[in-house]
Amino acid sequence: DAKTTQPPSMDCAEGRAANLPCNHSTISGNEYVYWYRQIHSQGPQYIIHGLKNNETNEMASLIITEDRKSSTLILPHATLRDTAVYYCIVRVLITQGGSEKLVFGKGTKLTVNP
Amino acid sequence: DGGITQSPKYLFRKEGQNVTLSCEQNLNHDAMYWYRQDPGQGLRLIYYSQIVNDFQKGDIAEGYSVSREKKESFPLTVTSAQKNPTAFYLCASSIGGGNSPLHFGNGTRLTVT
Numbered sequence: 001d002a003k004t005t006q007p008p009s010m011d012c013a014e015g016r017a018a019n020l021p022c023n024h025s026t027i028s029g030n031e032y033v034y035w036y037r038q039i040h041s042q043g044p045q046y047i048i049h050g051l052k053n054n055e056t057n058e059m060a061s062l063i064i065t066e067d068r069k070s071s072t073l074i075l076p077h078a079t080l081r082d083t084a085v086y087y088c089i090v091r092v093l094i095t096q097g098g099s100e101k102l103v104f105g106k107g108t109k110l111t112v113n114p
Numbered sequence: 115d116g117g118i119t120q121s122p123k124y125l126f127r128k129e130g131q132n133v134t135l136s137c138e139q140n141l142n143h144d145a146m147y148w149y150r151q152d153p154g155q156g157l158r159l160i161y162y163s164q165i166v167n168d169f170q171k172g173d174i175a176e177g178y179s180v181s182r183e184k185k186e187s188f189p190l191t192v193t194s195a196q197k198n199p200t201a202f203y204l205c206a207s208s209i210g211g212g213n214s215p216l217h218f219g220n221g222t223r224l225t226v227t
Contacts, residue, residue, distance in 0.1 A: 091213075
């Protein structure tokens, strides 16, 4: 299984951009990078995913390096409600054409400070 | 509203008893999953199902059982054989196939004493 490495914790000032790094040096060519976040005692919330191009949606931007060995999740204007654990995950295909298995690490605890 | 419903949110059982956790989705998703989360840890896959009447073991299936008789339902039974059943259990679903995000329920916190 491809693994990811994230810093255990990060701090960010409210209103500033939060840049969360992730290393996935063993990623395969057809594996997507997913980002989820989890607020305490709730289920993880999907944020964004990508294969090799940069992606943007209403929540965040995902920047993937050209060699695909690392990526960065960007929250452009962090708010206090963005305080959560952020998981960077590489999708592992279980069977041909079947469902993916998401292997979760411990993630990065992001604290947004007022 | 479409989504995944897990019930109850908190569950307490005595050691030696089996307990079943409910997971229902109205997203018309083919694939469903059960994960377990321990304090300060990531999620670990227990079982998954890609289609009705079919399911596969995940990484930590011992002591657990599931059924998938209906598309919208994927109940998880924690049996007395599970050595450390106290945990936060999360159910998820997806359209299936590659490149499809998982949608999670809000979990059931099981405490066994």
